[in-house]
Structure formats: structure tokens, C-alpha cells
Amino acid sequence: MNWLLEPLAYEFMQRGLLASVIVGVLCAVMGTYVVLRGMAFLGDAMAHAILPGVAIAYILKGDLLIGAGAAAIAIALTIGLFTREGAVKEDTAIGILFAAALSLGVALISTMQTYAVDLSHILFGNVLGVSIADLWLIGGLSLAILVIVALLYKPFLVISFDPVLAATLRLPTELLRNLMLVLLALTVVVSLQTVGVSLAAAMLVTPAATAYLLTRRLLPMMLVSAVIGAISSVVGLYISYYFNVVSGSAIVLTATLFFLVAFGWKRLRKA
Amino acid sequence: MSHTPHRLEVKNINIGYGEKIILRDLSFQVPHGARVAVVGPNGAGKSTLFKALVGLLPLQKGEILIHGESLGAHRDCVAYVPQREEVDWRFPVTVSDVVMMGRFAQMGWLKRTTVHDKDAVQESLTRMGIADLAEHSIGQLSGGQQQRAFLARAIAQEPHILLMDEPFTGVDITTQEATLRLLDHLQEQQVTAIVSTHDLNLAGSRFDLVLLLNHRLIAFGTPQEVFVKENLAQAFGNSLLVMENGVMLVDECCPPDEEHHHHHTEAK
Numbered sequence: 001m002n003w004l005l006e007p008l009a010y011e012f013m014q015r016g017l018l019a020s021v022i023v024g025v026l027c028a029v030m031g032t033y034v035v036l037r038g039m040a041f042l043g044d045a046m047a048h049a050i051l052p053g054v055a056i057a058y059i060l061k062g063d064l065l066i067g068a069g070a071a072a073i074a075i076a077l078t079i080g081l082f083t084r085e086g087a088v089k090e091d092t093a094i095g096i097l098f099a100a101a102l103s104l105g106v107a108l109i110s111t112m113q114t115y116a117v118d119l120s121h122i123l124f125g126n127v128l129g130v131s132i133a134d135l136w137l138i139g140g141l142s143l144a145i146l147v148i149v150a151l152l153y154k155p156f157l158v159i160s161f162d163p164v165l166a167a168t169l170r171l172p173t174e175l176l177r178n179l180m181l182v183l184l185a186l187t188v189v190v191s192l193q194t195v196g197v198s199l200a201a202a203m204l205v206t207p208a209a210t211a212y213l214l215t216r217r218l219l220p221m222m223l224v225s226a227v228i229g230a231i232s233s234v235v236g237l238y239i240s241y242y243f244n245v246v247s248g249s250a251i252v253l254t255a256t257l258f259f260l261v262a263f264g265w266k267r268l269r270k271a
Numbered sequence: 272m273s274h275t276p277h278r279l280e281v282k283n284i285n286i287g288y289g290e291k292i293i294l295r296d297l298s299f300q301v302p303h304g305a306r307v308a309v310v311g312p313n314g315a316g317k318s319t320l321f322k323a324l325v326g327l328l329p330l331q332k333g334e335i336l337i338h339g340e341s342l343g344a345h346r347d348c349v350a351y352v353p354q355r356e357e358v359d360w361r362f363p364v365t366v367s368d369v370v371m372m373g374r375f376a377q378m379g380w381l382k383r384t385t386v387h388d389k390d391a392v393q394e395s396l397t398r399m400g401i402a403d404l405a406e407h408s409i410g411q412l413s414g415g416q417q418q419r420a421f422l423a424r425a426i427a428q429e430p431h432i433l434l435m436d437e438p439f440t441g442v443d444i445t446t447q448e449a450t451l452r453l454l455d456h457l458q459e460q461q462v463t464a465i466v467s468t469h470d471l472n473l474a475g476s477r478f479d480l481v482l483l484l485n486h487r488l489i490a491f492g493t494p495q496e497v498f499v500k501e502n503l504a505q506a507f508g509n510s511l512l513v514m515e516n517g518v519m520l521v522d523e524c525c526p527p528d529e530e531h532h533h534h535h536t537e538a539k
Contacts, residue, residue: 036362154375162358162372165424168325168351169376212363216408221363 007241016127016194019138020233020251023194024203026142028229029149030187031208032222033180037160041091042079042181044201045098047188049075051105051197059112065137068192072185075101080178125196125248127237134193141190145183156180157218194233195248206255207232213262228258278303278463279324279432284333286316286323292331293319299482299491303431304461306454308474308494311484312507317467318354320484321434324465325351337432350430352421354437360410366420367405370395373427395423398456400449415446422453432463439468451477471498471519 007013034043053071057064075097082093121129130138149156159166159176166173184204191200211225236251243250279301287293294316301307309317322328324335326342335342337349350373373395374388396402399419404412412420418438425433438450454477457464465482468474474481475494483489483497483506490502498519503511512520 036359151381154372154380157364158372158375160359161362161364161369162356164327164351164353164357165372167327168349170326171380215363217363217365217368 003242004238007238012128012130013237013241015130015132015135016247017234017237019130019135020127020194020237020247021230022138022142023191024207024229024231024233024251025226026145026187026229027191027200027203028207028211028225028227029146029222030184031204031206031229032211032218032225033156033160034184034204035208035212036218037180039184040201040205042094043184043188043204045094046072046075046185047197047200048105049098049101050185050188050192052101052108054192055105055108055112059108065134065189065192068189069186071101072189073182076181076185077178080174080181084174121196123196123198124246125192125194125199127194127240127247130193138190138193141186145186145190148179148183152176152179153219195251199248199252202252203229203232203255206252206259210255210259210262213259213266228255232258278338279465280336280339281324282333282336284323284335285331286319286328287331288328293486294323294484295487297333297484297488299488301463301465301480303463304458305463305480306458306478307463307465307480307482308478309465309467309482309484310469310471310474310506311489312510315485315506317484318436321351321353321436321465321467324432324434325349348431349434350425350428350432351434352418352425352436352438354440356417356421358409360417362409364409365406366401366409366412366423367392367396369409369420370424370427373424377429391427391429392423395427398426398453399423400445413443414441415443418442418446419449422450426453426457430462432465433457435464435466437467437469439470439473475519 008017031043034040050068050071053067053069053074054064055067056062056071057067060067078097079090079093082088082096083090088096155166155171155176158169159171159173163173166176187204188197188200191203195203207228208221208225210228211221211223215221215224232255233251236254237247239245239254240247240250281297281299284297285292285295286297297320309320311317319328323330324342370392371384371388374384374391378384378388393402393405396405399422401412401416401419401423404416404420409417409420422435422438425435435450439447442450454464454466466478475498478494480492481494481497482491483502485506489506490497500513503513503519
């Protein structure tokens with residue numbers, strides 16, 4: 001038991017653990033739509049596309065999370081604009097913006113002299129550096145996103161499963177689609193601190209994909225995904241503590257292990 | 272003069288995609304509770320008309336009135352079963368989940384499902400003969416069963432007008448019969464049914480009215496009024512074959528503009 005409690009003696013570990021679990025659950029729930037709507041590429045792109053926002057915030061000595069948030073929302077809405085009424089295919093629009101934003105981010109960073117530490121935290125996360133204020137921000141944003149997802153469960157289900165029905169029932173499909181992109185963007189921003197932009201996409205996709213293998217309905221899929229996300233975060237953080245591994249990597253690798261087990265189990269059951 | 276008020280009015284509409292107009296100057300009125308068959312050759316604009324009727328395709332001209340109000344004023348009174356559902360068949364939903372979606376607009380998007388909603392879903396499933404499949408994943412069903420699931424969803428919506436695009440094409444006998452029984456039921460319930468079909472004999476025998484289209488309105492009226500030689504020739508050209516016993520066959524194996532040689536001699 002002692003090895004379980006020992007890390008919790010440190011306050012930064014308590015905060016890190018709490019932040020990881022919140023982010024794990026949030027990513028896993030939003031990830032359900034990412035997996036079902038085929039937005040995995042979008043999630044990855046979104047994570048990298050916030051780099052210019054972060055860089056600008058860094059240069060201006062502003063809050064990095066706010067810079068990231070502004071960039072993410074701008075990217076989400078621009079993707080929505082480009083793909084409106086099928087002007088450009090979604091993955092094409094994402095490809096263009098992803099590359100442009102990443103280039104802009106790198107260009108901005110290359111003008112700086114000392115960026116290494118903070119920006120490496122942005123890329124790979126720094127869960128042990130979570131402050132009380134960060135925790136409030138992460139918690140508040142996550143709660144808001146989860147409440148919206150719960151309230152809009154039915155409209156999101158219909159626009160994802162059957163866009164024709166959504167149109168005949170007169171749902172504001174465009175608005176909902178854009179809202180979903182914004183929620184996804186905010187989720188990526190929230191996960192900056194724990195797993196970093198490079199690994200945020202994995203936390204969006206892996207637990208949800210695992211849950212997809214294990215369930216047959218949307219709500220159970222979301223719940224199973226959330227549980228896997230939370231457990232991966234806790235286990236990953238302990239591994240990080242005891243084996244001195246970067247926390248983001250440990251969390252993502254744990255989630256991947258769950259996926260492999262679920263995949264193998266499903267295969268065996270079929271055989 | 273009819274005593275039933277006209278519940279669906281289509282006034283001088285043009286519909287199409289961008290510059291291309293598929294249906295031109297279309298006007299007709301359907302009384303409440305009628306069963307209307309929409310017939311015409313491939314590409315005549317049947318599916319296009321349905322898309323316009325549910326608001327999926329904007330009108331380029333004219334207007335569509337339902338109960339005297341313009342399209343969209345009634346949020347859930349038109350249900351639509353497309354030819355082939357463009358849904359993600361691997362989506363994690365069960366058959367009863369799919370049917371329940373038909374209730375969403377009525378129950379309110381933010382409200383919980385009530386016992387009444389559950390009863391409506393159960394009744395729709397039973398009516399389409401798929402109650403025993405309620406807990407199956409939608410992807411596990413056969414094509415005909417899937418179509419019945421979407422018909423069940425359409426009736427769970429409790430629409431005033433139900434549009435079905437080619438429900439008799441490429442499905443098993445059980446589904447065809449369930450669909451025909453549904454038509455009778457809809458008539459009892461005073462629900463207007465508008466159904467496109469290639470089967471002219473079915474259109475002639477199971478429907479009150481026939482709408483004959485070929486990029487414009489060729490004829491609209493009772494089957495006896497519509498199915499006369501001149502109208503059919505206008506709609507189908509020489510791809511129509513009328514047998515001695517009155518059975519009508521449409522040859523649709525080849526595109527209409529393609530040169531082909533069929534040696535059917537018209538009887539009579």
C-alpha cells in the first residue's frame with residue numbers, strides 16, 4: 001500500500017494526478033465523437049495548430065493557455081468555414097491549416113532566443129508543474145465542456161449518425177458541427193498541461209477506440225472510454241513517478257496497452 | 272370539387288443543383304391522408320422532389336406549403352425514408368436507438384425520454400415486424416430489416432406526411448409486404464404517404480393518386496386518369512411495354528439516350 005500512497009505525499013503529485021484524471025476523462029468523452037466521426041486527423045492537426053497561439057502568448061508574456069485557446073478556436077472555425085457546403089473536403093482543409101499553423105508556429109519560435117523549457121512543456125506536457133490556478137482552469141473548462149456534451153447528447157448523436165435526419169428535423173447542423181469543433185479545440189487546450197500537444201491526439205483517440213471495441217451503444221461507449229482514460233492517467237502517472245519516464249508518454253502508452261488488450265480479446269472471441 | 276382541404280401544396284417550383292434545373296414548373300396539391308405514387312423514368316427527378324419536400328434542397332423558384340404554412344414552419348410533420356440511408360452502419364446504436372431518434376424532435380432535444388416515447392418506439396417496431404431485433408446493432412441487420420428499422424423510425428416520428436423513396440426496390444418479400452401493410456395503416460391514420468416506385472402496377476393498384484414526372488409534371492390524378500397511353504409515352508418514350516393483360520413493364524436496363532434494339536411489339 002505504501003508505494004501507492006508515497007507519491008501522494010507531495011502536493012505537486014496530488015495536483016498532477018487530479019489534472020491527469022480530469023483530462024483523461026474529458027479527452028476520452030470527446031474522443032468518442034472523434035472516433036465515430038472520423039476526426040482523428042483533425043484532433044492531431046488541432047493539437048499542432050495551436051502552436052502559433054502558444055508562441056505569440058509566450059512572446060507577449062501572456063498566459064499560454066489563453067493563446068492556445070484562441071488559436072484553437074480560430075482554427076476550428078476556419079475549418080468549419082472552408083468545408084461549408086462541401087467547398088473543400090474536410091481532410092484537405094485540415095491538411096492546409098495544419099501545415100500553415102505549424103509552420104507559423106515554428107517560424108515564430110525560431111525568432112526567439114530562449115524558448116526551450118516552456119515550449120518543450122507545451123509539446124510533451126508538464127503534469128508535475130500544474131499550479132492551483134491551472135487546476136481551477138482545467139477543472140472549470142472540462143466541466144463546462146462535459147455539461148455541454150451531456151446536454152446536447154441527442155443533437156450530437158443525430159448529426160453524427162444520420163445527417164439527413166438531422167436536416168429533416170431542422171437541426172441547426174452547421175452550428176452544431178462548429179460547436180463540436182470548438183469543444184474539441186478546447187479539449188486539446190486543456191490537455192496541453194498533462195500530455196502536451198504531441199500526445200493530445202492519442203488521448204482523444206485511443207481510449208475511445210478501445211471502448212468502441214467493447215461496447216455496442218453510444219452512452220456505454222462514452223462511459224467505458226472515460227473509465228479507460230482515467231485509469232490510464234493514474235497508472236501512467238505512477239509509472240512516470242517510479243520509473244522516471246515523461247508523464248505524457250507513460251499515460252499514452254498505458255492507454256495503448258488497454259487498446260491492445262481489448263483488440264486481442266475481441267479477436268480471440270471471434271475466433 | 273373536393274371537400275377535404277389540400278394539405279400539401281406545391282406551387283410553381285423549380286428544383287435543381289446550382290445552375291442545373293432537374294424539375295421545372297412543378298405544381299400539384301395533395302389532399303390530407305392520400306396515398307400518392309410518384310412514378311417516372313430514372314433521373315426524372317423523383318428523389319430530387321423528395322429532397323425539396325423535406326427541405327434538404329432549396330427551391331430555386333416557387334413555394335411549398337404544408338397545412339397552408341411554408342416548409343419548415345412545422346418542425347417534425349414530414350418524415351423521410353431515403354432510398355438508401357446515408358448513415359454510418361458501424362455507429363454504436365441499436366435498432367431501438369435508431370427508432371427513438373424519430374421521437375427526438377417531439378420530445379424536445381434537451382428532454383428525457385418518457386414512457387410515451389418508449390411505447391411509441393415499441394409500437395413502431397412491432398408494426399414493422401422487427402420488435403425481436405430491438406437490441407441488435409443496426410449494422411447486424413439485413414438490407415430489408417434495416418429499411419424496416421428506418422420505416423419504424425419514420426412512423427415513430429408521428430408525421431402528417433411520410434415520404435418513401437423506392438421502398439419496394441431491392442428488398443425482400445417480407446419487407447415489401449410490411450411496407451404495403453404500413454401504407455394501409457397510414458391511410459387509417461390519415462397520414463399522407465408519398466412513395467416513389469418503379470412498379471407501375473403497384474402504383475395503379477395500391478395508391479389513390481399517381482404523380483407522373485419527367486423533369487416536369489406529365490400528369491397527376493387517379494391511376495385511371497394518369498395511366499393512359501399518351502401520358503406514359505410522354506414519360507417513358509418507347510421504354511414502356513404494356514402487356515395484353517394490362518400489365519405495364521418499364522425497360523430501364525439502358526440509359527434512355529443509348530441506342531438499343533428491343534423488338535417488343537406492342538399488343539393491342
